[in-house]
Amino acid sequence: MRPNRLRVLLAEGKTAVNGWLHIPSSWSAEVMAHAGWDSVTIDLQHGLTDYETAVTMLQAIATTDTVPLARSTWNDPAQIMRLLDAGAYGIICPMINTRAEAEAFVGACRYPPMGYRSLGPTRARVYAGADYAQHANETLLTLAMIETQEALNNLSEILATPGLDGIFVGPGDLGLSLTGQMGMDMSDPTLAAALAQIAEVTRANGRIAGIWVPTAARGQQMQQLGYQFITVSADSRLLNAATQEIIQEMKSQ
Known part of the structure; x- marks a missing residue:
């Protein structure tokens, strides 16, 4: 099976920088x-992408060594299994x-006996190799989003979920939950803490x-x-920011 370079990078204690895809386009x-x-992560929750377009985007990403990830719309086993x-x-x-909820999420990502994912890696075995099913459980990453006061209260229990690789903070929803x-x-101060x-x-x-994070400076923090x-x-x-910068520069004369 094709190695998960992202998993290797993180296991070595290095920092991984992830791109985020809202635009429903294989070209972008x-x-x-x-x-x-x-x-790079295809965002099906707040991005504009549906499943069929996500497949073409995964095909486009496969022209590089960049690791393809996806954010599901919800903790929906059927959609999660299809994306995998x-x-x-x-x-x-x-x-x-x-x-x-974390156990249900992880279970949808793992084949038995670790989970309940259905066997049928239609495109995955083409991208990853004929032995995909034998190695998928230890290769694929599972990241649970922490976005509420309830999740923060249950963080240790969530992290104890077998097969969960880590968490991913959504600061917008978390800040809304904590501060209103x-x-x-x-x-x-509340969100920062x-x-x-x-x-x-x-x-x-x-x-x-x-x-x-919104900026590289915040990411370094x-x-x-x-x-x-x-x-x-x-x-x-990024497209909007670059475009505005060019327009402002052109109109500043």
Whole structure:
């Protein structure tokens, strides 16, 4: 089976930089994958992509060594299994609040006896190799999103879930849950304290600590806290920022 370079990188204690794909296009996915990210994640929850388009995006990403991941729309076993069958090398699952929810998520990603994933890796065996089914359980990554006060309260129990590789913080929803405020002010004292706590507890449990950040500078701050899987911005946000910069420069004369 094709190795999961992301898993190897994280096991070595290095920081992985992950790209985020909101745009439903195989071309933009291919461009992002060629940019040098360690991995890229197709976002089916808040991105504009459906399953069929996600398959074409996975095919485009496969033209590079960048590791393909996907964020499911919810803790939906049927969709999670289809994304894995399509060749995603890991799943980020939103709104995991309890160990029971984490167990259901992990179970959908693992073949028996570790889980209840159905056998039928249609495209995955083409992308990964004919021995995919024999090695998928130890190769694919499972990251549960921590986004609420309830999840924070249950963090240690969630991290104790067998087969769970780590967590991924959604700072927007977590900040909303903790403070009642919209936006993503990661300098807010309440949110900042929670982010530090999550990183400390996750690393103490030997799990991967991941997070989304809006800028590279914020990502470096999170790296100092112990986060080692860091997603910076998203393709649509990067496109918008670059476009605005060019327009402002052209109109400044």
